[in-house]
Amino acid sequence: MVLADLGRKITTALQSLSRATIINEDVLNSMLKQICAALLEADVNIRLVKNLRENVRAVIDFDEMAGGLNKRRMIQSAVFKELVKLVDPGVKPYQPVKGKPNVIMFVGLQGSGKTTTCTKLAYHYLRKNWKSCLVCADTFRAGAYDQVKQNCTKARIPFYGSYTEVDPVVIATTGVEMFKKEGFEMIIVDTSGRHKQEESLFEEMLAVANAIKPDNIIFVMDATIGQACEGQARAFKDKVDIGSVIITKLDGHAKGGGALSAVAATQSPIIFIGTGGAHR
Numbered sequence: 001m002v003l004a005d006l007g008r009k010i011t012t013a014l015q016s017l018s019r020a021t022i023i024n025e026d027v028l029n030s031m032l033k034q035i036c037a038a039l040l041e042a043d044v045n046i047r048l049v050k051n052l053r054e055n056v057r058a059v060i061d062f063d064e065m066a067g068g069l070n071k072r073r074m075i076q077s078a079v080f081k082e083l084v085k086l087v088d089p090g091v092k093p094y095q096p097v098k099g100k101p102n103v104i105m106f107v108g109l110q111g112s113g114k115t116t117t118c119t120k121l122a123y124h125y126l127r128k129n130w131k132s133c134l135v136c137a138d139t140f141r142a143g144a145y146d147q148v149k150q151n152c153t154k155a156r157i158p159f160y161g162s163y164t165e166v167d168p169v170v171i172a173t174t175g176v177e178m179f180k181k182e183g184f185e186m187i188i189v190d191t192s193g194r195h196k197q198e199e200s201l202f203e204e205m206l207a208v209a210n211a212i213k214p215d216n217i218i219f220v221m222d223a224t225i226g227q228a229c230e231g232q233a234r235a236f237k238d239k240v241d242i243g244s245v246i247i248t249k250l251d252g253h254a255k256g257g258g259a260l261s262a263v264a265a266t267q268s269p270i271i272f273i274g275t276g277g278a279h280r
């Protein structure tokens with residue numbers, strides 16, 4: 001998995017500090033080179049990698065450092081701070097509140113893993129004894145409702161959808177209202193996959209959001225498209241108020257790091273990562 005690989009490489013680079021007898025510019029530069037190479041290999045945006053290197057270099061000044069200072073610890077903590085910055089947009093994610101309806105709307109590109117992730121999230125809360133359910137407002141992809149039905153039946157999650165209604169606003173509103181009346185706490189609304197060039201589908205997404213007024217909109221992002229996601233992430237954020245991000249398909253692909261730059265672009269916190277199909 002890309003994150004495990006990246007983690008291993010960063011750990012190895014940091015360990016080079018412990019192996020060195022003297023910590024000097026050369027050791028720092030070689031360590032930073034290794035870390036930057038690992039990040040670039042994982043498809044992290046080159047601008048972010050450059051910032052990381054410059055920021056670490058800016059706080060470590062060997063001439064200024066007193067002899068007794070623990071240089072290893074200072075370098076490690078500077079690197080750690082910069083790595084955290086890569087994934088921390090500085091915004092707190094929406095915290096669902098038990099005992100009240102929390103309406104969560106999923107949006108994203110076609111095939112990014114929305115339906116699969118909706119089910120996983122509903123199941124996550126179900127296991128914590130929340131009343132959770134799913135509304136299928138994906139009227140675009142044939143078979144989407146069947147997929148929701150199948151997933152939910154397997155996981156024993158109540159669901160709502162329609163084979164005949166073609167307006168996602170109607171389905172979403174009806175489903176959300178019904179589940180609210182029934183006292184559901186986690187009401188997850190799956191929507192059609194869409195692309196920023198598809199203007200009418202983007203308008204439709206806004207119409208669904210305006211109708212159900214979700215407490216949180218989750219942007220589901222497929223890690224395999226890497227940095228290409230940045231433009232899309234920005235377009236989604238411009239249209240609706242995205243509160244959090246879930247990055248899927250982080251299993252077995254080298255480009256997961258590109259997803260990080262997309263998150264930086266949307267300034268939304270990553271709340272989960274997907275590492276497998278429906279059963280994981």
Ligand SMILES: Nc1nc2c(ncn2[C@@H]2O[C@H](COP(=O)(O)OP(=O)(O)OP(=O)(O)O)[C@@H](O)[C@H]2O)c(=O)[nH]1
Nearest residue numbers: 110111112113114115116193248249274275276277
């Ligand atoms: N390997 C892997 N596959 C995943 C993950 N999440 C979803 N998938 C697979 O990705 C494919 C698409 O997932 P869906 O959940 O149908 O995607 P979607 O966003 O609802 O698709 P549309 O409704 O067409 O936009 C399916 O084959 C899923 O099993 C993940 O984290 N890892």
